Amino acid sequence: DSGVTQTPKHLITATGQRVTLRCSPRSGDLSVYWYQQSLDQGLQFLIQYYNGEERAKGNILERFSAQQFPDLHSELNLSSLELGDSALYFCASSVATQRGYTDTQYFGPGTRLTVL
């Protein structure tokens, strides 16, 4: 158990809908990262937050957005869902992001999203 929690574990929804995935980082971790894992694309970095502020952006679609709250938990919002958005979504956390030093990322168990 990495200490990172994610809810829900599974989510089934229809095309065009909007969903919210939730992540709680390990105690003391300030950075949260979101990843998408699909069969054809592997693990893709979406976005990172550090202490409430967006720090880095990856291949995140405009239909997707995220935020990190004062208690450091994070939510990933996916809207106008398409069939191709079906994937595993992982959250990871790390202690802090000092410029020039890369902290170890610890992954949660993931949310499996199925869009029908």
Next chain:
Amino acid sequence: GENVEQHPSTLSVQEGDSAVIKCTYSDSASNYFPWYKQELGKGPQLIIDIRSNVGEKKDQRIAVTLNKTAKHFSLHITETQPEDSAVYFCAAIIIQGAQKLVFGQGTRLTINP
């Protein structure tokens, strides 16, 4: 560029034998290289990582080697056991712009009893 290539995509070894997985990266400024193990239905679990100030790191049956000149790094698992069966991912930190981890495509390792 932002690219991490991982080989092989599948690997089958006899229990007790060694397994080697290799990765190459494109960003010469990369300085952090973690390896993750992912079991079915679970999230990736860090098993070992290496930073560019060292060439090799060992943790019991697992070792990672790094060749910065050639821009490649490898995972070595010795005395393999059935519980080593999983998908293994290498990753490299990409420094261009904002830092982010880029993952290889994964290696499905099967240990045959």
